[in-house]
Amino acid sequence: MAAIITGSGVYTPSQVITNDELVAAFNAYADRRNAEGAEPPIPHSSADFIRSASGIEQRHVLDKTGVLDSARMFPSLPGRSDEQPGYMAEMAVEACTDALAMAGIEAGQIDAVICAASNHERAYPAIAIEIQQLLGTGGFGFDMNVACSSATFGIQAAADMIRSGSIKRAIVTCPEICSAHLEWRDRDCHFIFGDVCTALVLEDESVAKAGGFRIDSTRCATQFSNNIRNNDGFLRRTHDQMEDRRDMQFMQNGRKVFKEVLPMVSAHIGSHMADEGIAADALKRLWLHQANKAMNDFIGRKVLGRVPEPAEQPNILQDYANTSSAGSIIAFAKHSADLVPGDRGLICSFGAGYSVGSVVVTRV
Template identity: 55%
Template sequence: MESTALTRPVISATGLWTPPHSISNAELVQSYNAWADTWNRENEAEIKSGLMEPKTHSSVEFIEKASGIKSRYVVNKDGVLDPDIMAPRLPERPNEQISILAEMAVHAAREALKKAGRDPKDVNAVICAASNMQRAYPAMAIEVQDALGIEGFAFDMNVACSSATFGIQTAADFIRSGNAKSVLVVNPEICSGHLNFTDRDSHFIFGDVATAVLVEAEDIAPKQHWKILGTKLKTQFSNNIRNNFGFLNRTAPEGVGAPDKLFVQEGRKVFKEVVPMVAEMITAHSSELGIPAGELKRMWLHQANANMNRLISSKVLGHEASDEESPTVLDTYANTSSAGSIIAFHKHSDDFRAGDKGLICSFGAGYSAGTVFVEKVG
């Protein structure tokens, strides 16, 4: 979908909130290996009889080679690193207190609003676009709206790791249609709550964070902003990335503790199928917009896996991308689901000059993918 000059949506500002706690690969490996040793001792008889396979150790080298991740931020460190718990432990808050996901979103939103010089009362809508919602209702977006003092309307949406780009297009469509002049998109993610820290193949993948994107009509945007040249979304059903957690699990025989109620994926299949899908989508969309790959100063790709990003960018650009052409935050933030590409954009866009073009791109479970081509103004 392309914008018209009369109703062009722009990105006025972004915001980022980072948790205070970071876990290195070495810390995570020590915790996992201690858990694995205990599990092997407790199941020694079954392992010796051949009924069970022993748990093998993880390693820093394995994690970095498989993902490019070196550390991740989390909202609770002690629970994750405790071999007897291996999960974040967050105290439940009373209904009268702001929920933790909304609180994270508010922090990121306030930074975006401040950067844009925008009063919350001037915002017309809030979209909470994220993978890991902490409840079904009331909508997280409405709680964020209330905390910030925003009038208008708010709603939640979940398209897994592509939630932010889907949220940006939805916000842009409100601007294009005249149904709003200013839309706040927030992406709070506590991914550590859905990660199986006892699964060697994925215990290192996710981190926690919150981002915000303020999408507005061009005529009210600050002098420096990002013109949205075009947005495109795509979905294709796949079971290769899945999380079965939900309220209906209360009736399941194995209950919410079963491994498939946490994050599971067929990593090799995801790599093989998502890389060409995303590369072809980017190339087709850039062609529709008349933007040759050579005109893109930077691609802010979803921070899922360093090898995936390297291959996608090389397919689009025709050569292996430099750190400037395709920056990463994966090494310090890990995979933060919907927020990943927005963190990269937020941290690696200050050097753009008027007329420079770039691409925000997401891809994830669903499968889902979104592209947002932007151009710096001012």
């Protein structure tokens, strides 16, 4: 039994923040804080730095007004009643609907919904079960979180359930509202993230009709690190800590992460390919996690043993920024249609944890 990815979907929020808009808002915030006597003074941000350090040119967000309001600097997403769909479920329904249409199947034929994301809107009920209800899928749903590697770990979980025969079809969706956990008032990271939602339909080969990409093998690995961390959580109240501290949002030691990620991810992909007997020249495409262009250029060179052509290792971070678990799946969804049967590719995520997940696929 093999699992085939027969459908993909990407929901892209309509609101865009360019680097120039972002920097203007940050600098207005810095000027105001400095006029109030901030110590040490807050230096200005720069669009040139952002582009050259990361490759990011803009990001899509659910709400740009709140982010660009220099007196606020985070999105405004009004609370919803329990009877209304949540934000994450609403995004997921859009992406899943497109993925189901591409696969040519009805929601009712899906046996499992996995909502795989770095943050979940509430503790319970699971967002996946709400998505299941809104879409009208059968079976069951559950949430999982492996930060930026949530999608690839979700793909492994879904593919394993299909390969074991316990289900025939699954959908793995990644609604990422990264704008809500980013600290937009921190110059070192305020440019990093954007919002998006992806969805993949996985089917057992015995029922898949739409062609697509067979999942040949998956490999997941984790190694504990504090270099990317967010201390927000349900125990906050028990710590008698009610104020919104800096560590309640995304924090990173970016330089250390950059240095540690390159050997870890290159070795992970190299050993996965070696174990599968895949030579570098047999790979037609690399769909990498979308955090930093220089990081991807390095990993691409290491894996392929030469400088990849842009089409071989497509980046989407210039348009979307880092969208956590969704990044490699956006690259896959938008840059895979031209591959022909027999072509092989590799999806690879890497993120907080640390976590690395790779998925080898073949066009069928």
